Amino acid sequence: MKSYIQLFTAIYLVLALTACQKFLDVSPKDDVSDEQTITDKASAETAIRGMYRSLADNGYYGSSFQSNSYLQGDNLDWTDSRTVSLQFLQHNVRPDNDEVQTVWTAIYETVNRANYAIAKIPGVQDPLFPQSERDQLLGEAYFVRALAYFDLGRTWGGVQLVLEPTESIAASKDLTRSSQADTYAQVLKDLEAAEPLLPLTTNRVRATRKTVWALRARLHLYRGEWAAANEYADKLTTDITNYPLQSPYNSFFANNAVGTPESVLETSYSANNTNAHRSQWQPPANGGTRRWAPNAAFLALVNDPAIGGNRSAMVAQTAQGQWYGNMYYRSPATDPAYVIRIAELFLISAEAQAQLNNLDSARINLNAVRNRAGLAPTTATTQQNILLAIENERRLEFAFEPHRWYDLVRTGRAAAVTGVTDVNKYVLPIPIQELSVDKSLVQNPGYN
Template sequence: MKKIIILITVIAGLSLQSCKKYLEVPSYNQVSDENTIFDASSAQTAVRGAYRGLASLNNSSTFQNIVLQSGGDVRSINNAQTDLNVINYSLRSDIPLLLTLWANDYNTINRANHIIQKVPGVTDINLTAALKDQLLGEGYFIRAISYFDLARLFGNVPIFLTPTNVVADKVGTPKSTQAQVYAQVLDDLNKAEALLPATVVRNRATKFTVYALRARLNLYLQKYQEAESDASLVLANAGYKLNTPFALAAGTTESVLELSYNTTDLNPAFSLWNGNNRALEPKATLYNLLNDPAVGGGRKILATKTGTAIFGGISPTNVSAGYVIRTAELFLIRAEARAKKATPNLADALADLNAVRLRSGIAASTAATADDILLAVENERRVEFALEPQRWFDLVRTGRAPAVLSLSDANKYIFPIPGAEILANPALVQNPGY
């Protein structure tokens, strides 16, 4: 019975329970489910709550901590047992942080499912057709990015496309394959594209945000022509360009999608990198790369040293924005796609790579072959996204984890399903190797 109660609290998320603090309205677990979305105001409140869920997921200290340490360039100050499990690639299914990751994803998905199911039926005159489309499109986008992260983290996971009202709604649902989850992500992004406006907004989904995430997804799917096309759709818009010299991207044309924080909802990444009680620090190798004028250039601001202590500079305050997708990533996605597609375009791939390098104040690359360009892109991503949770996923998706991390056990490229979830839902099967 205890495990069922945990499942209700963690997964069912009966209705978007963290909204009160952010929105200053009654939280959804204080009203009956059928009344959660019933007019224009409650529909917009639900979408804001879903973004809060996304902020709790994509920029959470748990997500950042595990993924950054797995990438090999960041170390924990604490050296707790969980940290040792992470860096030794010996995660256990009973580690609480894994349950937190799983729960945050599915709670956010549940919020999106409420939006997708209920917004179309709202008849409030204040909910115009255009606004209804926008809110519904944002629901599809938020569900897409949540499932994308679930598939990257855990591989094969259950797909839920309707709201969870009681725990019995989902018990018995088996895992879908990672390929099926990615297919669902693509379907949601395509639906979002048809509904969202073609505007430039940094902290909410638009058509351009969809193109950007779909470009990233297509790189994972090895659909290189599609990845190039989607990245080009974003980069053709003057609202998305590189700033010279390098600076943090918040609120600028270098930001495609960022997460907003305020004095009530603080950016959890701040405490990871700053102060005497910080949890993480860049390793000396990464610090040296960032502070090498020929490698890091202007990106040296991402890592500073005081005595022997190394501090990360990506979240200078506790209300700094958190980055989900940046313009620089679109250039590097397109560079990789152009070098890998069936008929490579090496000249333009190199031009995209060098756009990021020149903006950072370092010399253009002279890589000539496809392999040389791809290695240069990998190295550029390493420093460009030094304090963002990208490198682990990059090394796994490109098959470079054995060479770079000395990790040849493919079972370890995804994390174990939390044991509590398997006990609560007998249809779930643990990932191989755990």
């Protein structure tokens, strides 16, 4: 983490906090020091724009965080010569892997930008900055920090919980790692802080109280708190005016769609601020590199009308017969990255209800997602079979989003499905660059 701090301290003083979507289309203030960045309403809004831009960075939701996770699942093949990403597919990731460092740095940069907002917005003296707007920006910062620590926790286990802005290496010296349980506890604390500050509105690219509820549902699912997971998921699944499932499946990404009712939260890009997903997925015939591609097992599932239904729209084939993922296809690469979709909330509710042995309710929520995919209702009747049906549905529904590997780990199914029996491989190694500059940072077991 210290190498992150060195990098961030050097660049944060000179980088503008640029825009991400309509809210983010305000010209940022350039060349402003940290001590001056948040001094009034305008600079507070600029800081929040920079925070969302960091969330959408290519090292985070713009590509690397997502690809590192779905490459560890069982849906893809590796087609490139670079071994740095192949390590994820083979579950043999080294501490010196550049992609691991990239993601670690990107997420902690997002944390630090949220920390600046949390620390400085309450003290801003500006008569043009009403409390309601101040609260909203502060709530958004708490939410984004919660999301960042959730992603750090599920990727590395326990991590260093940096809760103050970092302006020098000494600021977090000797900060020991927290456990994964404590990391998730901090996520919940931040979400509880965010909820009353945020408006009860619907926004696809900025955090609201509803976005908090969605992440709480996911967090409670990961912690095995079934009643709470169902409670928070249902807050959105019952809001059918604002969050209906879009039919057919590709409605939320096809035809250059953005901000559809499918999205609870998505990241936004522009022609001047593109994401890196497209080039990794698209084949050379379409101007991409096709570094990875759907594997034969996944293609057999998604192209089977009785299993994949209309979700076969997420894959395509070149004239030469090459299969590729087609969720990210725009040129320039302005495709949104999907952080939370309403389909996930339906399947969270289904899984939580199944765990509570409310099998009829579980089937209703599962079948809502299946119906949108053009599939018949599930034939599963027992708790075990319903849970397996939900697992299989999530595999297809979120094939090109960062869920499958984490799902297998959190449910204890990674060994049975992928053959990875070494539990040390269920989290990634701490980047070696971080260990070399911070002697208090301890490597995850099995990576020494």
